[in-house]
Amino acid sequence: MTTTAAGTDTLAERLAEVWADLEEQLAQVPILRRLDEGTVTLDDYLRLLFNLRQQVVDGSLWISRAASNFDVAHFELRAAAIRHAEEEHRDFLMLERDYVAVGGSLDQLRAGRKNIGSEALSGYMFHYADLPNPVGLLGAMFIIEGLGAQRAAGWAARFQEVLGLADSQVHFMRYHEQADSAHTGDLEAILDSGIIDAAAADDIVRCAQVVARLYALQLEELDR
Amino acid sequence: MTATAYLTGFGSYLPGEPVGNEGIAARLGGDDPVTQRIRRRVLEANGIRQRHYALDEHGEPTELNEQLAVKALQAALGDRGIGASDIRMLACATTMGDVLVPGFASMVHGRLGGGPKQLLSVAGVCASSLSALDAAVSKVRLGDHPRAAVVASELASRSLRQRRYDGIRSGMDAHFLRWMLSDGAGAVVVEFQPHPDRPSLRVDWVRQVSLAHEHDVCMRAGMSGPEPVVGRTWQDVDIAEAEAAGMFLLRQDVSMLDDLAGAGIRQFEELVDIGLIDVGHLDHVVCHYSTNAFRDVAFEALRRRIPTLDTDRWFSNLETRGNTGSASIFIALEEAWRTGRFAVGDTVLLAVPESGRFSFAFAHLTVVAPPGRATASQIKE
Numbered sequence: 338m339t340t341t342a343a344g345t346d347t348l349a350e351r352l353a354e355v356w357a358d359l360e361e362q363l364a365q366v367p368i369l370r371r372l373d374e375g376t377v378t379l380d381d382y383l384r385l386l387f388n389l390r391q392q393v394v395d396g397s398l399w400i401s402r403a404a405s406n407f408d409v410a411h412f413e414l415r416a417a418a419i420r421h422a423e424e425e426h427r428d429f430l431m432l433e434r435d436y437v438a439v440g441g442s443l444d445q446l447r448a449g450r451k452n453i454g455s456e457a458l459s460g461y462m463f464h465y466a467d468l469p470n471p472v473g474l475l476g477a478m479f480i481i482e483g484l485g486a487q488r489a490a491g492w493a494a495r496f497q498e499v500l501g502l503a504d505s506q507v508h509f510m511r512y513h514e515q516a517d518s519a520h521t522g523d524l525e526a527i528l529d530s531g532i533i534d535a536a537a538a539d540d541i542v543r544c545a546q547v548v549a550r551l552y553a554l555q556l557e558e559l560d561r
Numbered sequence: 562m563t564a565t566a567y568l569t570g571f572g573s574y575l576p577g578e579p580v581g582n583e584g585i586a587a588r589l590g591g592d593d594p595v596t597q598r599i600r601r602r603v604l605e606a607n608g609i610r611q612r613h614y615a616l617d618e619h620g621e622p623t624e625l626n627e628q629l630a631v632k633a634l635q636a637a638l639g640d641r642g643i644g645a646s647d648i649r650m651l652a653c654a655t656t657m658g659d660v661l662v663p664g665f666a667s668m669v670h671g672r673l674g675g676g677p678k679q680l681l682s683v684a685g686v687c688a689s690s691l692s693a694l695d696a697a698v699s700k701v702r703l704g705d706h707p708r709a710a711v712v713a714s715e716l717a718s719r720s721l722r723q724r725r726y727d728g729i730r731s732g733m734d735a736h737f738l739r740w741m742l743s744d745g746a747g748a749v750v751v752e753f754q755p756h757p758d759r760p761s762l763r764v765d766w767v768r769q770v771s772l773a774h775e776h777d778v779c780m781r782a783g784m785s786g787p788e789p790v791v792g793r794t795w796q797d798v799d800i801a802e803a804e805a806a807g808m809f810l811l812r813q814d815v816s817m818l819d820d821l822a823g824a825g826i827r828q829f830e831e832l833v834d835i836g837l838i839d840v841g842h843l844d845h846v847v848c849h850y851s852t853n854a855f856r857d858v859a860f861e862a863l864r865r866r867i868p869t870l871d872t873d874r875w876f877s878n879l880e881t882r883g884n885t886g887s888a889s890i891f892i893a894l895e896e897a898w899r900t901g902r903f904a905v906g907d908t909v910l911l912a913v914p915e916s917g918r919f920s921f922a923f924a925h926l927t928v929v930a931p932p933g934r935a936t937a938s939q940i941k942e
Contacts, residue, residue, distance in 0.1 A: 438704050438705065438706075438707065439753075440647075440707035440708065497562050500754070501564055501565045501753065501754070502562075502564055502704065502753070503562060503563045503564035503702065503703055503704025504562050504563070504704065505704035505705060506564065506704040506753075
């Protein structure tokens with residue numbers, strides 16, 4: 338693993354620190370606290386899906402945009418981004434089916450707009466994806482795929498436990514445990530491949546910090 | 562993991578004013594001395610004092626079966642405080658719809674409205690009600706639909722009128738049903754969440770079993786004997802010939818009814834034996850039966866297993882609402898629920914024997930408190 342100019346910590350250690358900060362922020366998010374306490378309501382689950390959907394629907398778009406900005410010197414990253422965009426671009430449909438399965442209206446869901454946090458997150462991702470060779474986005478991937486792999490299934494299980502939901506009502510969150518675990522495996526392989534230099538590592542950590550904060554903001558700003 | 566299904570809304574619709582025993586002949590005819598004598602005998606046996614007909618005082622139809630179903634559905638949706646557009650599945654049971662084609666549920670949905678829905682038309686006789694419930698409950702448990710509605714509806718009276726019987730040989734097999742059946746509809750709303758601010762009935766399980774493999778037809782229409790014959794059903798022969806052969810009379814082989822009662826009790830015993838019914842924790846029984854004679858048979862059989870079962874825990878409204886076939890169980894459940902017979906924590910068994918060709922359906926329900934409030938059983942703990 339690369340050692341950076343900023344200190345003696347490896348990239349993995351620096352990302353682990355960003356992750357720990359994110360965990361602390363998530364513990365303060367009201368809807369996640371209610372989920373933890375078991376006081377979460379069906380309306381909370383609907384709101385969470387509604388708010389996530391407005392940003393998730395953009396996921397494949399910024400990944401493909403990033404793919405188009407990797408030059409031939411970053412061929413492996415471009416290949417990975419193209420694969421990833423293909424895998425993600427039907428995800429929001431799964432979320433939409435869950436929303437309908439718990440009584441939500443597809444028309445209203447699709448007519449929804451992003452909350453303040455989602456606007457910031459999505460805006461930042463598109464901005465970053467427009468840069469030439471946006472290697473720093475691996476930091477965004479670390480956060481978003483990490484949430485999917487490490488937290489989403491736990492959230493799904495807790496929603497199921499508290500609200501008595503069927504598996505087919507939490508597809509989106511459950512699916513991400515497997516899919517994003519595979520993606521984080523891919524990510525680790527890239528980070529270990531030796532193509533990340535010190536400057537790129539700094540970019541990755543910085544992007545991870547911003548995305549972690551904006552993701553938490555998205556969860557804090559439900560419906561606003 | 563599956564979701565849990567709850568009954569959160571209850572409705573029934575009984576057309577017109579209640580008709581006492583003295584008002585039957587005006588609607589159904591049959592005022593010759595022989596028929597009057599048979600009627601009196603049948604009414605004494607079945608114990609029904611009042612029923613409803615979708616017929617005016619001259620015996621002319623006032624409504625369609627699909628209208629009865631829609632009114633019961635609207636009552637159930639109103640009871641729950643939601644609209645038809647909140648329902649994603651509609652399961653409809655009836656013995657005979659108004660028309661041969663299309664299915665009953667299509668006609669009910671067309672009249673009810675409320676956006677796209679999954680439909681199920683369950684054909685059968687009395688137990689089709691719980692088969693429809695089973696399907697809706699299963700889909701809700703799977704998480705495929707957040708809300709469904711189930712309705713069972715019957716409009717038998719129009720085929721019980723004198724014009725059907727004129728010149729046709731009809732014995733006790735036809736008269737028994739003629740003076741027993743009447744019209745009505747009952748409906749429930751099924752959801753994956755309990756009612757937000759009042760108790761609901763959690764559906765613990767639904768079981769339906771047919772013993773047609775070892776029993777002949779008991780209740781029939783559309784053929785001239787107990788066995789269908791190739792080329793000889795009502796669809797094969799001329800309509801006039803079918804009518805002359807009495808194929809359009811609803812008939813029941815009353816000599817088989819003791820066997821039916823015995824088989825139903827054995828099914829109940831089996832549910833006790835496999836542990837689905839815990840006789841130590843069964844608080845209410847809502848049972849469909851066609852006549853009071855079977856009430857006593859069933860009640861005594863249950864009391865052998867549940868010595869504490871007294872008449873307070875046994876509910877039927879056969880005597881005042883009549884025998885409305887598949888609709889009966891929901892009409893009885895609605896009245897039991899509305900009149901406050903059940904308390905949070907109580908368990909309820911619905912039991913529906915069907916004579917058609919020996920089918921039996923049961924459902925086990927538990928009264929649960931609204932979310933966020935402790936249930937009686939939790940308090941006990």
